[in-house]
């Protein structure tokens with residue numbers, strides 16, 4: 001742990017809060033790609049359907065994800081197992097009445113619908129409600145930027161204070177937590193009515209929810225405390241203040257030359273965002289959806305910004321040594337010392353690499369908080385975090401399958 005505590009004091013792990021970079025609107029998309037995995041397409045939605053902003057396209061069967069809505073006027077050009085593509089269109093250039101009318105705003109901020117019914121209402125408007133809290137004593141709103149390089153938390157709290165206020169109001173009316181805390185960077189002057197502000201050191205990985213809870217309460221994984229990200233509260237507030245389905249997300253677009261906080265339409269293509277940011281790619285550059293430490297690399301310019309995305313970064317060729325999938329572990333132990341949850345990323349990644357998921361390892365995989373520090377410090381450039389993520393996905397798939405497979409009655413051959 002000594003290395004971990006030394007490392008997180010390094011300036012590169014500081015979470016930006018005092019450099020104000022305003023939130024501005026992103027480009028009007030020419031094409032949209034929405035992720036529909038696990039969603040059921042609603043009747044009447046098919047290829048060539050004309051859509052309008054806010055139109056319901058697909059529903060998610062559980063509260064884990066909000067339903068899916070079109071963020072623009074356009075025509076559906078393709079629906080496949082993973083995505084819905086919409087090409088933008090101008091309704092003024094079409095026959096009158098060709099496009100459906102956008103939905104009327106819902107008045108969620110008006111008291112009336114409360115508790116679980118309110119949770120269901122915001123889910124239908126597209127907000128992911130799983131992380132908005134189960135029934136607990138304390139819910140902590142995590143107002144730190146999620147990773148170094150991402151910098152929208154400060155303008156969200158100041159410029160969009162009304163949106164955050166609306167999000168907090170809805171969160172309280174869900175009735176799931178007895179107490180609401182707002183965790184802000186030490187020294188930040190932020191307060192909202194009815195919410196207790198607590199200060200934490202703005203150093204990564206304190207922004208990872210599990211570690212933030214430890215910072216705030218002094219306890220590891222207390223059973224009656226949960227955390228929710230400010231990004232999610234913004235989404236909730238956006239739906240509350242507009243009354244419309246969630247059609248946008250806030251991302252930091254980061255390149256070697258600049259960072260900007262941008263409100264983009266869900267499903268915006270990364271290629272169009274690069275054009276908007278005036279960035280031309282060079283051979284060997286890497287695109288990251290998410291942040292520099294935990295983001296996933298993208299292989300094509302028609303990949304898109306999904307609802308929960310909080311960043312989009314270009315890492316220039318040569319800035320970081322490439323990760324080698326088959327490079328062997330040299331047992332240096334750096335990842336073990338860097339891991340804030342004191343599990344053994346070295347052995348876990350090796351087990352994942354060779355498909356060994358025995359029972360004790362299962363529990364350890366679950367303790368990973370996905371901070372990415374193990375991969376960051378690995379001098380052998382092993383994709384440690386990616387191996388662990390793969391293992392977790394496989395274990396989840398196995399568990400899903402086990403739930404679906406009927407157990408043979410005893411004695412049956």
Ligand code: SF4
Pocket residue numbers: 338339340341342343344345367368369370371372373374375385388
């Ligand atoms: S990603 Fe997981 S295994 Fe790696 S350092 Fe973070 S908590 Fe530990």
Ligand code: SF4
Pocket residue numbers: 328329330331332333334335336345346349374377378379380381382384
């Ligand atoms: S940091 Fe990399 S090389 Fe060192 S023990 Fe961990 S996985 Fe192996």
